[in-house]
Amino acid sequence: MKALLVESFQQRPVIATVPDPEVPNGGVVLEVKATGLCRSDWHGWMGHDSDIRLPHVPGHEFAGVIREVGKGVKNWKVGDRVTVPFVCACGTCPTCQSGNQQICDDQFQPGFTHWGSFAEYVAVHRAETNLVRLPDSVSFEAAASLGCRFATSFRGIVAQGKVSGGQWVAVHGCGGVGLSAIMIAAALGAGVIAVDISDEKLALAKAAGATFLLNGKTTDIPAAILELTKGGAHVSVDALGSKITCYNSIACLRKSGKHIQIGLMAGSETNPSIPMHLVIAKELEILGSHGMQAHAYPEMMQMIWEGKIAPEKLIGRRIHLEEAVEALIAMDSFQEQGMLMIDRFE
Known part of the structure; x- marks a missing residue:
């Protein structure tokens, strides 16, 4: 063959x-x-x-x-x-x-x-x-x-994040994983905030169902999401797998929020810095989705x-x-x- x-x-x-x-x-x-x-x-x-x-x-x-x-x-x-x-x-x-x-x-x-x-x-x-x-x-x-990508995002959003209508979901990275997560969260009735450093990919995120688009090159992402949602995202997804997106995903959550790690963290991105003070103070959940x-x-x-x-x-x-x-x-x-x-x- x-x-x-x-x-x-x-x-x-x-x-x-x-x-x-x-x-x-x-x-x-x-x-x-x-x-x-x-x-x-x-x-x-x-x-x-x-x-x-x-x-x-x-x-x-x-x-x-x-x-x-x-x-x-x-x-x-x-x-x-x-x-x-x-x-x-x-x-x-x-x-x-x-x-x-x-x-x-x-x-x-x-x-x-x-x-x-x-x-x-x-x-x-x-x-x-x-x-x-x-x-x-x-x-x-x-x-x-x-x-x-899609099945892992589906389990991340539905089974791990337990996303429901009216919640805010932040998705960091608008590649295949991110676009999948956006489409699924929007279908469940959530308001979705898409984050990327490419305006072209943000345009795809809008087509997939994102409510708000944020460019990480020009925006303080955690601060912007906390303001937009009046307290932070209920669920936030690192769909890329970088130290920056992982940190931002946790930092943008509201109290009792859930961070879902889907993007693989390998090579130089292994072992990210985690804002553990926020995890404790806000009683956050950190979850993975592995298929x-x-x-x-x-x-x-x-x-x-x-x-x-x-x-x-x-x-x-x-x-x-x-x-x-x-x-x-x-x-x-x-x-x-x-x-x-x-x-x-x-």
Whole structure:
């Protein structure tokens, strides 16, 4: 099969012909129809993820059609349209048994622990636990856009933040994660304040449902949000993963507010300074969102079916696999407007 292959960290990937994946017992092989490219893939290419072993095929946001079914798989067949969470669970550990497969003790992550979806085919283990059936009304591109950014934002806003109508939600960073969080929070009836340093991205945030737009280059973000909301945001999301956005997200909260960390903090951004005096004085909550369980997808799919959220609107460029080489290298420049989607492989 054709795949994007990383042979050395921080060195230019290549498009190569590599062996097709073998179907695992209890798993399936998918023909990839669409796969997103996000900053997590860039972190992997940089060598920030200790799970990656070279040579490596990235890619963790994908949707496709089952091509082969392994032994022991009962509820899936060749030809089924499916997607998967970016964290695939074992289904049997104590964490999974508690319903929290997104932080499984024995995770399988295509694109990180195993070869991923920047290829014509990808293997998925533990199919009964991890596959999500796609309605015919949901395109492969829309499903792939759910994979990491949208689903993680959905869980962050809905399950962790418990956002409701009338609340204020601040979103720091208007890339794929941020735009997803904005769309979801707005659909729930919240007033959303979008923060970025790019006016172009702020324009996308407005289209996604943001009520107010703040440019971090020219504005004291915590002070502006405290004033706009008459006391601070109820929920604030660091959708970028930088020391500045993390600090600002916590500092802009009202009493009993919730900070949701979704943006990965790696490399030089690891170990941010936290305004712990505010956490104590305001009794703030600091929460993370690490993907979403396969069993939780129906609520999100229902909102898509009802037209309340439309993840495909957040897709920017659609590219060929070969174009992904340059796109992956450039991901940290933050030039893309919306999500990048690989939808052609031949």
